[in-house]
Amino acid sequence: MELISTVAQLRARLSAEASVAFVPTMGNLHQGHLDLMHQARRYGRCVVASIFVNPLQFGPNEDFDQYPRTLDDDCEKLRGLVDVVFAPGVNEMYPASQTVFVAPPPIASELCGAARPGHFQGMATVVCKLLNIVQPQVALFGKKDYQQLHIIRQLVAQLNMPVEIIGGETVRAIDGLALSSRNQYLSEAERAEAVFLNQTLRSMREQLLSGARDFGILEQEAIRALTARGWSVDYVAIRNQSDLKRACAGDQYLVVLAAARLGKTRLLDNIEVNLHA
């Protein structure tokens, strides 16, 4: 496994590779990331992981400085799983002030985008840059960040980027909590409570599968239940899987998405619900 930190060296290393699968990450790797690396091996003879905490996708009051950076541990975990780790510094990715951006579709201002203005533009811009640097045939992203995955699929399709996007299933702790680098911010009490987010979504899924169709009421009940237990809820939303628009009567492929804070830690989760017989 090679650790590479410059664009020029990475391009030289990959120039003769006929088939590259790519997993972009912000590091602090957990089993969710590692599952993506395993999966990547099916798609590329050469597997590249990137580790880059992208300042462009953090708001001024967010946790960019505090975000855990654990490059040595991450490389240890990746050994044997990937062929190349690309870990550029901020100056390598942004040698001059970035003034060209990928402007994401309108859905980027809803759901997580409502609480994080500019987040998805920063994410879309760095993903576009990374895809252009690595030039993989396939790139893999976790479904835990469902809206992010949707926006990446849109940008790849609408900008005709020559890459196939694969979504990897969310990996969970035994109690159901979706794995996330931000889970380590949780106190012991918060960690015990955190599972309630996934339980809420699973309960909504059961109700949908049992025939409940008043999406607004289901959302409001979930928000009330979380709030009553001390969560600060950004959103709980039942959406159409294909375009993330509000689910309508008759939609069969739904996804329930939520973002809520426990203390200072913002947690995400989602669950797909397929109503077809």
Next chain:
Amino acid sequence: MELISTVAQLRARLSAEASVAFVPTMGNLHQGHLDLMHQARRYGRCVVASIFVNPLQFGPNEDFDQYPRTLDDDCEKLRGLVDVVFAPGVNEMYPASQTVFVAPPPIASELCGAARPGHFQGMATVVCKLLNIVQPQVALFGKKDYQQLHIIRQLVAQLNMPVEIIGGETVRAIDGLALSSRNQYLSEAERAEAVFLNQTLRSMREQLLSGARDFGILEQEAIRALTARGWSVDYVAIRNQSDLKRACAGDQYLVVLAAARLGKTRLLDNIEVNLHA
């Protein structure tokens, strides 16, 4: 020479090409375009020209519908010069509503961008799409559209697109008028007057080379002279070649740019001025 109209067919045709040089155009080809095709041959074993009048870069009151479309004549001119002509329809380039854009740098709202809001975002978006579709090693653009070339260089650099951008010299009629597809909109009298735009820029260059340094006065004199002859001037501007910012005392590599209308026809021109000894 092959004429291809779909992305899938183009990718299949180019998949085995090791070296592709690309010249994007809006068709209605003149000698300026054809010079770029000749030049492209130096950079690619396979030369691809595209012909696509991009609705995204025309404003609501601009000449999108009227813009001359002459595909048969264009193909005749390209025969022997290029290997592939890519001429997609609007639905092929925009199969769904385009909601992802390449947002260009702030210079895109100055100069031509001041009179054409959204123009450079539309241009940057389609150039990004075309580069991703063709995946050339080299792409060539005319220096007549100097600001466009600057913005394309910025988007390629800042989005890490794996392509080299080459600027081709402006080709002129014998009297100095820069060749442009829009010249054919000119009446005979307007065509005779049109040369004055280039004469104005050449006169400004002479004054700069002779030591004139009050850029604002030079610009105002040029605007006055054009206006007095019946032109409607969008701008005459002395800028720094490297970033297109207003030229400052001591700058050595300048470019004088102008856009002005004769009747309904908007003409562009520019001239580089190198003050170094």
